[in-house]
Amino acid sequence: xxxxxxxxxxxxxxxxxxxxxxxxxxxxxxxxxxxxxxxxxxxxxxxxxxxxxxxxxxxxxxxxxxxxxxxxxxxxxxxxxxxxxxxxx
Numbered sequence: 507x508x509x510x511x512x513x514x515x516x517x518x519x520x521x522x523x524x525x526x527x528x529x530x531x532x533x534x535x536x537x538x539x540x541x542x543x544x545x546x547x548x549x550x551x552x553x554x555x556x557x558x559x560x561x562x563x564x565x566x567x568x569x570x571x572x573x574x575x576x577x578x579x580x581x582x583x584x585x586x587x588x589x590x591x592x593x594x595x
Contacts, residue, residue, distance in 0.1 A: 516565050523558045526551065 530551060535541050541548075 512565050512569055516562065519558050519562050519565075523555065523562075526554060526558075 533542055543551075
């Protein structure tokens with residue numbers, strides 16, 4: 507698989523995750539009303555989120571993408587210094 511294919515798959519997974527989250531948000535009942543989704547459907551949604559997350563992690567590994575570090579589209583890492591603020595006594 508080439509990098510373009512992997513990037514396209516990442517884009518698809520990101521879109522699926524966001525859309526699924528929006529569907530869940532839209533059907534979540536307000537103020538004590540009953541949930542229109544069955545327990546099986548809720549479990550299925552949780553499984554979908556888990557599978558999407560798993561595949562996103564696999565793709566990140568294939569692309570040597572360190573998820574602990576920020577990613578910048580232009581490829582340049584920002585040079586930043588941590589400044590310690592100490593309150594004067």
